[in-house]
Amino acid sequence: MTARTAIRLAMTAFTAVVLALTAVGIKWTHEHQPPAGAIASATVLTISSTFAVVALVVIWRRTDK
Amino acid sequence: MAHAAVGTSGSFLERLNSDWHEFAMRTFMVIVLGHWMEHFLQTFQIYVLGWPVPAAKGMLGMVFPSLVTSEVMHYGYALVMLVFLFALRPGFTGKLERRWWTLALAIQFFHHIEHALLQYQAATGHFFFGRPVPTSIAQLWVPRVELHLFYNTIVFVPMIVAMYYHMFPPADEPVRPQCSCAFDTRSAVSPI
Numbered sequence: 001m002t003a004r005t006a007i008r009l010a011m012t013a014f015t016a017v018v019l020a021l022t023a024v025g026i027k028w029t030h031e032h033q034p035p036a037g038a039i040a041s042a043t044v045l046t047i048s049s050t051f052a053v054v055a056l057v058v059i060w061r062r063t064d065k
Numbered sequence: 066m067a068h069a070a071v072g073t074s075g076s077f078l079e080r081l082n083s084d085w086h087e088f089a090m091r092t093f094m095v096i097v098l099g100h101w102m103e104h105f106l107q108t109f110q111i112y113v114l115g116w117p118v119p120a121a122k123g124m125l126g127m128v129f130p131s132l133v134t135s136e137v138m139h140y141g142y143a144l145v146m147l148v149f150l151f152a153l154r155p156g157f158t159g160k161l162e163r164r165w166w167t168l169a170l171a172i173q174f175f176h177h178i179e180h181a182l183l184q185y186q187a188a189t190g191h192f193f194f195g196r197p198v199p200t201s202i203a204q205l206w207v208p209r210v211e212l213h214l215f216y217n218t219i220v221f222v223p224m225i226v227a228m229y230y231h232m233f234p235p236a237d238e239p240v241r242p243q244c245s246c247a248f249d250t251r252s253a254v255s256p257i
Contacts, residue, residue, distance in 0.1 A: 003248045004233055011225055018218055021108055025211060028112040033208060040207040044215035051222040059229045 008059055015052045022049045082156035086244030090156075090228070093149045097221065100142060104217055107133075111210060118210060136180070136187035136199060143180040146173050146220070157231055158240045165227035169220050176216045179203060 022045040029041035081089055103123035110121035126133035150170040157166045179201040186192050186199035194200050203212050231246050 007229065007232060011229065014225075017105065021105065021112070021214070022218075024112045025108060025214070029208070029211060036206075037208050041211040044207050044211055048215050048218035051219050055222045055225050058226050 011059055012056060015056050018052045019049055022046070022052075078152065078155070081152060083243040084245070086153065086156040087246045089149075089153055090246060093153065094228075096145065096149075097224070101217065101221065103132075104214060108210065108214055121210075136184045140177075140180040140184040143173070143177040147177045150224075156242075156244050156246070157227060158242055159230060159234050159238045160240070161235065161238075162227045162230035165223045165230065169223035169227065172216075172223070173220045176220060179216075 025045050026042045029038045029045070032038075033041060075083070103125060107121045107123040107126070110116040110123070111118055122130055122133040132138050147170075150166070150173050154163070154166055154170060157163045182193065182201050183199045192199055194205060201212075207215070231242075232248055234242065234247055
């Protein structure tokens with residue numbers, strides 16, 4: 001395994017944790033927070049997930065070297 | 066790629082962004098990942114274990130509750146993040162890595178302002194927006210735990226991408242790195 005692949009996998013593992021946590025968080029906030037707070041929480045958690053997915057796409061798409 | 070000149074002279078900031086950059090980045094990552102672990106654990110305690118929010122203090126917070134409840138600690142960490150992001154930025158010499166690192170710096174700057182507002186309220190006892198506790202701007206809409214997770218993610222993700230480009234510069238990157246962070250420059254690096 002190359003260093004690049006190892007780093008990519010480590011970053012992917014981290015991102016997977018973020019995605020899992022935000023998914024559970026959206027469910028939890030929906031069940032435990034008032035509607036307005038739950039919507040706001042779901043919004044920021046979704047944005048967090050989107051950032052994490054963007055990072056994954058960026059680090060895996062580069063094959064120029 | 067041949068390693069650029071890694072000097073052993075110059076100002077503190079110049080050395081921090083050349084021959085000390087790799088060590089400084091590693092140190093910064095230990096701090097950031099340690100902080101992340103605390104937030105991961107805190108949200109795990111709430112979302113998965115079902116702990117009440119006030120009782121969920123991560124790992125160190127269980128032993129030292131003031132780490133979670135003290136606004137000074139939160140503000141201090143935000144300031145440390147900001148200083149590291151600013152001080153280590155010149156070492157990101159490539160176009161793409163600099164762009165992503167700057168994005169992280171910009172987001173952290175706003176995050177730091179939010180913590181500064183909280184710190185001011187905690188220090189003066191004058192709470193904004195008619196709230197009974199220190200409240201930041203975004204907290205008007207978003208609960209604190211989720212807001213912290215959000216800020217830490219949107220700061221750290223651009224850092225990840227910047228570090229990736231920094232460690233593996235694109236082949237067409239015209240600017241040569243000044244430090245030893247890139248993987249294919251390590252064999253040519255002088256010891257500090």
